[in-house]
Amino acid sequence: MRFATIRHGDTFTGARVEGDRVVLADADNAVDAFLRQDRLRDTGEVDAATAHYTCISPDPAHILCVGLNYRSHIEQLGRPAPPYPTFLAKFPSAPEPPGHRRGRESDPRTNRNQPVEGIGPDRPRPIS
Known part of the structure; x- marks a missing residue:
């Protein structure tokens, strides 16, 4: 499973990339989505080709x-x-x-x- 951080409107959200679609989740970013993957709630969907991908983590340790x-x-x-x-x-x-x-x-x-x-x-x- 691949995770991404997506700019959606004026906010950023964690998401799962599933083929040609990106499933938005109730996570702040890709790291949050990965850590909570068994408890995520889907909040929407966008096309993977037109999604606005952004930095994976807003505060990387390394x-x-x-x-x-x-x-x-x-x-x-x-x-x-x-x-x-x-x-x-x-x-x-x-x-x-x-x-x-x-x-x-x-x-x-x-x-x-x-x-x-x-x-x-x-x-x-x-x-x-």
Whole structure:
């Protein structure tokens, strides 16, 4: 069974993806739907091809990335590309230096979470 977080109108909801349909459930997101899958109540249905998929979890504990587009950045710098994709990990539980803040900013238009970091009282800046 596959789970997803779907933007439905002005809200986000957890859902089950079943072939060409997405069954909306009474869950806040995909993680909530997975954890409560035996107690979910169906609340609607949308077409899987036109559903607006969004981030699986609004507050992930670990972020693991494979830098597939990193090669183009390396080539732009005129450096040799590595023989394998770059692996990136960002853990909120990692030790931070004193006065360092790390968090997440959410873009309300896309609900994409941008990792941010900052030092001092200024607003956090996106990590690039």
